[in-house]
Amino acid sequence: MTSRKKRTARVGLFIFFLLSCLGGLVAFVVLVDIPSRVADRFGPPAEELSLPERLYYAWALFLHERQLHAPSEVEDGEVIFTIGTDEPTSAIIQRLKQSGLIQDEEAFRILLVYSGLDRGIQAGQYELSPAMDSIQVARALQKGGRLEITVTILSGWRAEEIARVLRLSGLLESESQFLEIVRQPPQWEVLKSLDDPPGLEGFLMPGSYTFRRGTSAEQIIAQMVERFARTLTPEIREGFARQGLTLYQGVILASIVEREGVVKEEYPLIASVFLNRLRTGMKLDSDPTVQYALGYDAQLNTWWKNPLKSEDLKINSPYNTYINTGLPPTPICNPGLEALQAVANPAQTSYYYFRARCDQSGRHVFSETYEQHLSQACHE
Structure with a gap:
């Protein structure tokens, strides 16, 4: 009898151990693994979300990932999507669905809440496409609603000051690429008329410029140099x-x-x-x-x-x-x-x-x- 009780106790301890391990594994998946995977794929959650909200929306995104990665249409095509001032997020999502720009309204809403975009989509015009998936659409909305950005370059600025203003205006993601081109310019035809300067410091003409969002650093610099060449009569x-x-x-x-x-x-x-x-x-x-x-x-x-x-x-x-x-x-x-x-x-x-x-x-x-x-x- 004593031997049987001992065996029963051992089995009970073993089952308890298995359940503890299983519980720990579930807790790890729920609290760490899935949120970490979602953060890698979609970026970090919005800071204003509480811990329970972060876990909930991370899991919701994990379950809706397939819908978010699927574009509405395969064929590419540009759509200018206009968002009005103070337009409710729910109305924006509904119009995106009606315009064929997102596939699943609920999945898209979850993505916006998780990233914090549900509270601050800027009014303006956005260049979107049905061939974009919902994640790409959300990132486009994150960049702001101006298709064109006007910047003013003041006389007397050095290249680093120009690069900083361009980055802060949203035209450049990195200042280093701009400065690299300034210091080692490509072999542009316009530079031959300027006696092929070794660098472009001094040849970035001050003034106001309007660039489309997405214009490359090289294209921005080329416009400045071309204006300088025209100014140098x-x-x-x-x-x-x-x-x-x-x-x-x-x-x-x-x-x-x-x-x-x-x-x-x-x-x-x-x-x-x-x-x-x-x-x-x-x-x-x-x-x-x-x-x-x-x-x-x-x-x-x-x-x-x-x-x-x-x-x-x-x-x-x-x-x-x-x-x-x-x-x-x-x-x-x-x-x-x-x-x-x-x-x-x-x-x-x-x-x-x-x-x-x-x-x-x-x-x-x-x-x-x-x-x-x-x-x-x-x-x-």
């Missing part, structure tokens, strides 16, 4: 030559004038100072060239550190015009039309120095001698 090219500058040297000097000047009517005067210095072999002593050499200042959150410290002026860089004579090796920013024209048609002066006025107007005072220059210093 024969008169500007001839003006560079009259100053003894090649096209590339003219753009380099224009980039310095752009960063030095505040009031555009002073650009020809500033250009005359630097041209006078170049002709006599004087160093340019330009702060913006040092700022370019220093690069991004994380503490000040700027690419153009200001004010500069005395040790900054000693940085060992070919861009430092306080220690090197002549022009820096490349443009330091992308100049606008006024700076290009100022270098091509500078004021005729005997000035070799300029400094900011003391009235905070952004204007400068110009001097012929160093002694005059020193006497124009501001005194507190």
Whole structure:
């Protein structure tokens, strides 16, 4: 009898062990495995969902995955789908179904709730296709409702600043690809008319541009360079030559004038100072060239550190015009039309120095001698 009780106890323990393992396995699948798989396939759940909601919608997506991956139609074709301001999500889903853009309304609703899109689909126009599956449709809605995006590139921005604005506007996913093309440009036909510059810093024409969403970094840069080529008229090219500058040297000097000047009517005067210095072999002593050499200042959150410290002026860089004579090796920013024209048609002066006025107007005072220059210093 005792032996039988022992066997019964062992069997009971074994069954308990099996049930515990089975329970642990079920718990693992429910709490970890399925949510992890769903996150890999559909992305992380919306932050505002509670833990029970995350588990519920993860399982719901897992069970509806087949419907979400199936496009409504096999044939491709563009559909412009317009979403109105404050249009309810339920109405949007219903119209997507009626337009033949999704296959299963409930599965699509679950996907939107899981990803957090159910609360914030932007009004606007979306370029969709019946050949897209529901996941692709949801991702298209996630990008926002503007098919075209207008950005404004300011004169004096360096390539990194342009790349950042393009990314923040939603045109670029990554700034690095844009900068890689700027530094190692393709062999475009337009660049032959610009004497094949080694890089495109300086040749990205400032101004307002409208690009369709999805335009590649290469296409964006090509439009900027083509506009620059149109802006660089024969008169500007001839003006560079009259100053003894090649096209590339003219753009380099224009980039310095752009960063030095505040009031555009002073650009020809500033250009005359630097041209006078170049002709006599004087160093340019330009702060913006040092700022370019220093690069991004994380503490000040700027690419153009200001004010500069005395040790900054000693940085060992070919861009430092306080220690090197002549022009820096490349443009330091992308100049606008006024700076290009100022270098091509500078004021005729005997000035070799300029400094900011003391009235905070952004204007400068110009001097012929160093002694005059020193006497124009501001005194507190």
